[in-house]
Amino acid sequence: MNHLPAASSSATDPASGSVLAPYEAVLLLSFGGPERPDDVLPFLENVTRGRGIPTERLAEVGEHYFLFGGRSPINDQCRALLAELGLEFRRRGIAVPLYWGNRNWSPYLADTLARIEADGHRRVLTVTTSAYPSYSSCRQYRENLFDAAEGTELQIDKIRNYANHPGFVSAFVETTLAALDTLSEQAGLTRLVFVTHAIPTAMAESSGPQPRSSEGGYVDWHRAVAADVARRVSAERGIELEHDLVYCSRSGPPSQPWTGPDVNDHLRALKDRGVQAVVVVPIGFVSDHMEVIYDLDTEAAQTARDLGLGFARAATAGVHPDFVRALVDLMQERAAVAREEEPAVPVIEGSVAGRFRCPADCCPNLRDPQRPACCQA
Numbered sequence: 001m002n003h004l005p006a007a008s009s010s011a012t013d014p015a016s017g018s019v020l021a022p023y024e025a026v027l028l029l030s031f032g033g034p035e036r037p038d039d040v041l042p043f044l045e046n047v048t049r050g051r052g053i054p055t056e057r058l059a060e061v062g063e064h065y066f067l068f069g070g071r072s073p074i075n076d077q078c079r080a081l082l083a084e085l086g087l088e089f090r091r092r093g094i095a096v097p098l099y100w101g102n103r104n105w106s107p108y109l110a111d112t113l114a115r116i117e118a119d120g121h122r123r124v125l126t127v128t129t130s131a132y133p134s135y136s137s138c139r140q141y142r143e144n145l146f147d148a149a150e151g152t153e154l155q156i157d158k159i160r161n162y163a164n165h166p167g168f169v170s171a172f173v174e175t176t177l178a179a180l181d182t183l184s185e186q187a188g189l190t191r192l193v194f195v196t197h198a199i200p201t202a203m204a205e206s207s208g209p210q211p212r213s214s215e216g217g218y219v220d221w222h223r224a225v226a227a228d229v230a231r232r233v234s235a236e237r238g239i240e241l242e243h244d245l246v247y248c249s250r251s252g253p254p255s256q257p258w259t260g261p262d263v264n265d266h267l268r269a270l271k272d273r274g275v276q277a278v279v280v281v282p283i284g285f286v287s288d289h290m291e292v293i294y295d296l297d298t299e300a301a302q303t304a305r306d307l308g309l310g311f312a313r314a315a316t317a318g319v320h321p322d323f324v325r326a327l328v329d330l331m332q333e334r335a336a337v338a339r340e341e342e343p344a345v346p347v348i349e350g351s352v353a354g355r356f357r358c359p360a361d362c363c364p365n366l367r368d369p370q371r372p373a374c375c376q377a
């Protein structure tokens with residue numbers, strides 16, 4: 001037991017305090033992924049139930065997992081993040097327990113919530129491994145939280161969408177610089193290619209709170225993060241690096257419009273325009289998910305080799321210390337809001353902070369508009 005008196009805290013400087021009150025438990029909520037070959041098909045069935053994904057696409061995605069031994073990297077990354085968050089809690093004198101639950105694989109969210117309640121906790125603060133607003137990356141997590149919490153006494157909040165938090169962005173600035181330094185091509189002929197998960201354009205355009213552009217909050221937030229990383233990396237190297245935002249992992253029927261261009265098509269277009277090398281920066285992913293190790297490290301890297309284009313992939317935020325500290329700052333900030341204080345809410349230039357409770361019409365569920373979700377205004 002630690003009997004040290006709690007350090008005094010200031011609401012405007014979340015890093016200085018040990019306070020997470022009123023929260024009694026922190027939940028890391030993730031997507032989940034298979035851990036062995038026998039898990040792959042049941043996992044894919046969990047993910048795609050009722051989503052209208054063509055069977056050919058499912059078989060193809062299954063092959064991506066089998067190529068890596070039937071094991072997704074995502075669960076081990078959650079374990080590593082939990083360990084680092086625990087260390088950061090110790091450094092700040094935070095004694096609140098950390099739990100982990102997934103939407104689509106074991107440990108399942110509903111089991112974790114039952115355990116949190118059995119352990120005697122009521123007020124839960126959620127951190128998702130998804131950083132941007134959109135139905136798939138925000139509301140779907142909140143719907144699953146709502147369903148899993150039904151029949152419990154738990155009162156659940158979440159941190160704001162955090163992709164535009166300076167700590168998430170600075171982790172990518174550092175990893176992009178490191179990737180750039182591995183390329184031998186002339187920096188002036190190198191391009192920064194920011195990549196995120198494709199989503200249907202109808203989902204993109206309705207994503208995020210107002211104000212948002214006609215492209216929607218999901219794309220707006222990615223553009224802001226990409227521009228900030230590009231600006232800071234360029235300043236650091238004293239050269240104006242051009243950049244683009246492109247997409248990977250499109251699924252759904254070909255008739256349905258999704259965000260584009262696809263990263264592979266884009267690499268071909270860049271080659272035609274005389275670009276010699278690319279740094280691929282997966283700002284849409286908090287850690288090296290299957291999309292990163294397959295769609296980028298395997299497929300896009302092969303496209304670049306075929307084209308004779310220099311290729312380096314920047315690391316994801318993962319357990320970068322700036323990112324780990326940012327997540328705990330975001331938890332302390334959310335706790336201060338729950339105590340009706342007015343904490344500082346840092347964001348990068350040109351971006352608006354995410355909401356603490358999502359507006360009811362934000363990131364709508366286009367198939368089932370009335371479906372209830374957690375953490376809503």
Ligand SMILES: CC1=C(CCC(=O)O)c2cc3nc(cc4[nH]c(cc5[nH]c(cc1n2)c(C)c5CCC(=O)O)c(CCC(=O)O)c4C)C(CCC(=O)O)=C3C
Binds near residue numbers: 048197
């Ligand atoms: C925006 C977004 C994120 C980022 C935010 C976040 O992190 O949440 C994300 C993450 C992830 N997506 C993942 C896996 C899959 N996503 C699928 C399908 C889909 N994703 C979508 C969107 C997103 N997905 C969409 C619009 C679909 C179409 C079906 C539907 O409308 O729901 C499918 C079905 C097969 C296929 O169609 O590809 C799989 C297997 C994994 C696990 C990876 C691992 O194991 O490391 C992770 C982290």
Ligand SMILES: [Fe+2]
Binds near residue numbers: 197
């Ligand atoms: Fe996905």
